[in-house]
Amino acid sequence: MHPTDSHRLHAHLIGQQGSRGLLNTPSLSLDLDMLERNIAAMAAFARKHNVSLRPHSKTHKCPDISRRQIAAGALGNCCAKLGEAEALTDGGIDGLLITSPVVTQPAIERLMALNARAKGLMVCVDHPDNADALANAARAAKQLLTVIIDIDPGLHRTGVASPEGVVALAKKITSLPSLKYAGVQFYCGRHQHIEDYSERRKQIIERTEYLKGILDLLAKANLKPGIITGSGTGTHQIDCELGVFTELQVGSYVFMDHQYNICDLRGENRPTFEQSLQIDARVVSRNTAGMATMDSGLKSMATEAGPPKILSGAAPGSTTRFMGDEHCAVIAPEGQDAPALGARVVLVPPHCDPTVNLYDAYHIVKGETLVDIWTIAGRGRSR
Amino acid sequence: MHPTDSHRLHAHLIGQQGSRGLLNTPSLSLDLDMLERNIAAMAAFARKHNVSLRPHSKTHKCPDISRRQIAAGALGNCCAKLGEAEALTDGGIDGLLITSPVVTQPAIERLMALNARAKGLMVCVDHPDNADALANAARAAKQLLTVIIDIDPGLHRTGVASPEGVVALAKKITSLPSLKYAGVQFYCGRHQHIEDYSERRKQIIERTEYLKGILDLLAKANLKPGIITGSGTGTHQIDCELGVFTELQVGSYVFMDHQYNICDLRGENRPTFEQSLQIDARVVSRNTAGMATMDSGLKSMATEAGPPKILSGAAPGSTTRFMGDEHCAVIAPEGQDAPALGARVVLVPPHCDPTVNLYDAYHIVKGETLVDIWTIAGRGRSR
Numbered sequence: 001m002h003p004t005d006s007h008r009l010h011a012h013l014i015g016q017q018g019s020r021g022l023l024n025t026p027s028l029s030l031d032l033d034m035l036e037r038n039i040a041a042m043a044a045f046a047r048k049h050n051v052s053l054r055p056h057s058k059t060h061k062c063p064d065i066s067r068r069q070i071a072a073g074a075l076g077n078c079c080a081k082l083g084e085a086e087a088l089t090d091g092g093i094d095g096l097l098i099t100s101p102v103v104t105q106p107a108i109e110r111l112m113a114l115n116a117r118a119k120g121l122m123v124c125v126d127h128p129d130n131a132d133a134l135a136n137a138a139r140a141a142k143q144l145l146t147v148i149i150d151i152d153p154g155l156h157r158t159g160v161a162s163p164e165g166v167v168a169l170a171k172k173i174t175s176l177p178s179l180k181y182a183g184v185q186f187y188c189g190r191h192q193h194i195e196d197y198s199e200r201r202k203q204i205i206e207r208t209e210y211l212k213g214i215l216d217l218l219a220k221a222n223l224k225p226g227i228i229t230g231s232g233t234g235t236h237q238i239d240c241e242l243g244v245f246t247e248l249q250v251g252s253y254v255f256m257d258h259q260y261n262i263c264d265l266r267g268e269n270r271p272t273f274e275q276s277l278q279i280d281a282r283v284v285s286r287n288t289a290g291m292a293t294m295d296s297g298l299k300s301m302a303t304e305a306g307p308p309k310i311l312s313g314a315a316p317g318s319t320t321r322f323m324g325d326e327h328c329a330v331i332a333p334e335g336q337d338a339p340a341l342g343a344r345v346v347l348v349p350p351h352c353d354p355t356v357n358l359y360d361a362y363h364i365v366k367g368e369t370l371v372d373i374w375t376i377a378g379r380g381r382s383r
Numbered sequence: 384m385h386p387t388d389s390h391r392l393h394a395h396l397i398g399q400q401g402s403r404g405l406l407n408t409p410s411l412s413l414d415l416d417m418l419e420r421n422i423a424a425m426a427a428f429a430r431k432h433n434v435s436l437r438p439h440s441k442t443h444k445c446p447d448i449s450r451r452q453i454a455a456g457a458l459g460n461c462c463a464k465l466g467e468a469e470a471l472t473d474g475g476i477d478g479l480l481i482t483s484p485v486v487t488q489p490a491i492e493r494l495m496a497l498n499a500r501a502k503g504l505m506v507c508v509d510h511p512d513n514a515d516a517l518a519n520a521a522r523a524a525k526q527l528l529t530v531i532i533d534i535d536p537g538l539h540r541t542g543v544a545s546p547e548g549v550v551a552l553a554k555k556i557t558s559l560p561s562l563k564y565a566g567v568q569f570y571c572g573r574h575q576h577i578e579d580y581s582e583r584r585k586q587i588i589e590r591t592e593y594l595k596g597i598l599d600l601l602a603k604a605n606l607k608p609g610i611i612t613g614s615g616t617g618t619h620q621i622d623c624e625l626g627v628f629t630e631l632q633v634g635s636y637v638f639m640d641h642q643y644n645i646c647d648l649r650g651e652n653r654p655t656f657e658q659s660l661q662i663d664a665r666v667v668s669r670n671t672a673g674m675a676t677m678d679s680g681l682k683s684m685a686t687e688a689g690p691p692k693i694l695s696g697a698a699p700g701s702t703t704r705f706m707g708d709e710h711c712a713v714i715a716p717e718g719q720d721a722p723a724l725g726a727r728v729v730l731v732p733p734h735c736d737p738t739v740n741l742y743d744a745y746h747i748v749k750g751e752t753l754v755d756i757w758t759i760a761g762r763g764r765s766r
Binding site for chain 1: 388392405406407408409410441463464466483484485486487488489490493509510512513535538539540541542543544548572665666667668669670671674676678679680681682683685686687705706707708709710712724725736737740741742743763764765766
């Protein structure tokens with residue numbers, strides 16, 4: 001039995017020259033050379049700045065990519081949810097940090113089962129009641145659970161909301177013998193996508209001052225964190241310059257969706273990473289002058305960051321527009337033709353993480369040849 | 384082996400009183416009594432108006448729901464894509480109409496394989512080149528393929544763009560011995576969500592005049608269609624009053640997402656169907672006054688129709704806001720408390736079809752008891 005529908009449809013094409021052109025569309029393509037260069041470039045950056053990498057797997061949800069990141073020096077992976085951590089552990093990946101709180105009773109039971117088999121597992125906590133619940137479960141299971149305190153950088157999404165609250169929670173955790181206090185997390189999510197480098201830098205400097213104040217309080221209370229984790233693809237250069245984090249949670253650098261590609265990541269005014277993640281679509285209707293309808297829509301692309309960008313297959317200057325659940329239009333510039341019926345158009349998704357979450361597998365390509373199919377083991381594992 | 388992650392996590396809870404409260408969240412709940420009442424109500428409506436039903440499965444992608452629609456009198460199901468039709472056929476469902484053109488060579492090969500085993504299969508066609516390609520493939524496979532001509536109602540998404548084009552395509556199809564001309568499709572997608580009944584009615588009357596003109600031309604050319612298919616949950620009452628369609632493609636009435644719920648479907652100024660599809664979420668962080676963060680975000684809800692609505696679990700007047708891939712905030716009204724850490728909040732998705740496409744299974748509930756888990760067999764089958 002094939003592990004996914006993509007394997008069922010396309011496994012026989014692996015290794016056949018030009019086979020990318022034979023794929024049923026829409027299909028999620030991942031350019032292997034670009035992916036490997038992105039992984040190597042971030043690994044070299046981290047070595048140069050003497051910082052550890054624990055890349056965020058919420059972007060890729062795929063043990064095959066985790067293994068490549070770890071082979072390049074990463075400590076493990078971050079996971080957004082417990083379900084993703086289960087999927088990566090099943091895929092043989094150690095060193096996982098779950099970056100959201102695990103709060104409900106059924107989830108805490110699963111966390112303990114995972115902690116019993118996953119090497120180096122850590123979980124974020126942001127509330128004393130949750131610390132108690134985790135400690136009770138760990139004690140009952142005769143386990144030691146390693147926790148990281150999540151600090152709210154001002155997003156009000158998750159995290160402890162005040163410096164005093166962080167110190168109090170660290171004290172509480174160290175008083176609970178079944179919990180191990182390993183460090184703090186400070187993830188400035190909103191800041192990652194500020195397009196202008198100097199504006200992003202200014203805001204991150206301000207937020208880092210806030211973090212430093214908390215670290216000073218912790219040090220004074222003899223609660224200096226071993227791990228200080230945070231950062232992202234958008235701020236990794238700035239964060240390393242400021243030198244506070246011991247490890248980086250960068251995720252999207254492996255794929256470089258459009259949202260990140262328009263951000264000047266290092267103040268160098270040029271792309272730092274390559275757009276390895278692509279959607280192959282085809283024209284399935286073409287009855288109106290200047291436009292054509294492709295077979296990829298709301299069900300094969302995340303929509304909250306706008307329509308997709310065209311990488312190839314349409315006249316330069318062509319744009320796209322969502323046309324419902326299953327379709328997207330390509331609109332040719334004035335005086336140009338839209339792509340022909342059946343023609344392939346290669347798209348770049350606006351936001352990679354929720355787009356990946358729609359697909360069962362990556363079609364791994366080298367140029368025009370399908371070279372492998374990797375299951376997206378963590379797809380839909382938001383529980 | 385469990386068919387889905389939902390079965391693995393929750394199959395042991397089926398039939399246990401109050402087990403809905405033990406589900407790992409976010410989970411997609413489907414209220415069985417409401418679903419069955421919706422199916423029965425639309426079936427009764429169709430009988431009363433002497434029109435056939437071939438409900439659109441792009442909404443639910445689930446053979447268990449198809450079977451209930453067919454048991455209530457439906458002819459079969461519509462499918463948006465070939466992959467969905469394969470999934471429903473595997474689930475034992477006959478009488479499928481694929482409502483988008485199947486154009487590419489690999490897809491046409493799969494269509495022929497499906498046509499050899501699927502009873503009553505039909506596919507839409509909107510271009511003479513596609514008719515030729517389908518005819519050649521059917522001839523080579525020694526098959527007869529039944530086709531429906533898709534007519535563009537002005538959306539410019541798919542469909543033949545002119546009345547003369549429809550007649551020419553019908554003539555062409557009848558000249559190709561391996562194709563059987565079964566009828567026409569006319570789906571006014573945009574009109575379905577016009578909130579005001581009389582405005583929706585006015586626009587549908589105008590569009591129906593356009594369709595009638597085409598039907599007159601076809602009759603004069605001795606090409607009268609056997610099937611005239613179209614309509615949707617938003618316009619079913621108006622379409623039946625106008626009496627042109629022989630069958631209805633209604634889909635969302637089974638679930639009634641927020642988008643449809645705010646439309647006055649029958650000019651009666653009251654809800655016609657019940658909101659059977661719900662998302663169970665839980666509060667996982669609560670450190671800021673007046674708000675709480677739930678465990679459901681961009682990866683468990685379609686976002687293009689706005690944030691979700693709250694059905695229960697929060698103070699009346701509470702609102703929601705997306706907080707990234709995995710989280711959503713519930714914001715209490717002035718002077719009220721947000722739900723407690725760990726509390727369950729039941730949400731209604733803004734747009735059901737792409738939300739369903741994110742989940743592996745429905746959790747079938749009767750009140751607070753999980754009574755079954757149904758695999759969403761067509762999830763992600765957009766190819």
